[in-house]
Amino acid sequence: MRGALPQQVADYLAARHVMTLATQGPDGPWASAVFFAHEGGSLIFLSSPATRHCRNLALDARCAATIQEDYSDWAQIKGIQLEGRVVELQGDEEKRAQALYGEKFPIAGPLAKVPPAIVKALAKVRWYRLVPERLHFIDNSKGFGHRDEIDLDRG
Numbered sequence: 001m002r003g004a005l006p007q008q009v010a011d012y013l014a015a016r017h018v019m020t021l022a023t024q025g026p027d028g029p030w031a032s033a034v035f036f037a038h039e040g041g042s043l044i045f046l047s048s049p050a051t052r053h054c055r056n057l058a059l060d061a062r063c064a065a066t067i068q069e070d071y072s073d074w075a076q077i078k079g080i081q082l083e084g085r086v087v088e089l090q091g092d093e094e095k096r097a098q099a100l101y102g103e104k105f106p107i108a109g110p111l112a113k114v115p116p117a118i119v120k121a122l123a124k125v126r127w128y129r130l131v132p133e134r135l136h137f138i139d140n141s142k143g144f145g146h147r148d149e150i151d152l153d154r155g
Contacts (some may be wrong), residue, residue, distance in 0.1 A: 005041050009137050009150060012078065013038040013067065017104075019045070021130070022064040025056030036067075036130075037097075037104040041152050043130040044089075044097045046108070046122075054126070061085040065130060068138075077140040081147070084132035097127040 004010070022031045032053040034045045043065070047054050057063065063086055068079030089097050102109030107118055114122075136147045 006137075006150060009080070009135075010038075012080065012137070013043075016067050016069070019043060019065045019067045021045070021053055022066075023053045023056035023060070024062070025052065025059055027052070030056060035105060037101045039096075039100055041132055041135065041150075043132075044100055044127065045130065046097075046101065046125040046127050048124055049126050054128075057086045057128070061087065063130065074144065075140050077138060079138045080135060081138065082130075082132040082135040084130050084134070086128050086130045089127040089129055093129070094127045097129065101127075 017035055018033050019036050020031050020033050030052050036043045036045045064083045066081050071077050132152055135150045135152060137150060138147045
């Protein structure tokens with residue numbers, strides 16, 4: 001795993017829940033909203049392997065994603081734009097992902113503590129890690145269109 005993120009970016013990720021994941025497949029480009037948790041610079045999400053975005057990722061692991069709030073004033077806009085690759089997790093990495101995700105979203109936490117319908121749904125998903133290769137933090141409070149590229153090897 002790569003180095004730690006700058007605190008401002010780590011705090012931003014911790015306070016957000018949804019990313020828009022963009023993939024490319026035989027039917028063209030596709031964007032999907034998925035809940036995520038982060039660990040360092042990588043983003044953990046779960047999804048059914050039957051979804052269009054997961055079918056696309058099985059053919060080409062490259063993707064792009066954005067994370068932002070809904071703003072009405074352009075001067076307040078902050079967000080993240082990134083590109084990277086997605087890997088499906090298995091074994092100990094999958095268990096670690098489930099634990100991290102459960103910390104952020106208790107409804108998907110330890111199976112003994114979640115409703116039976118959620119347990120049933122979780123049995124149908126797979127766990128994924130998006131590893132960014134490029135990441136930009138947008139902060140219009142510093143000027144329109146201001147964005148900083150984050151060095152993911154050094155944070």
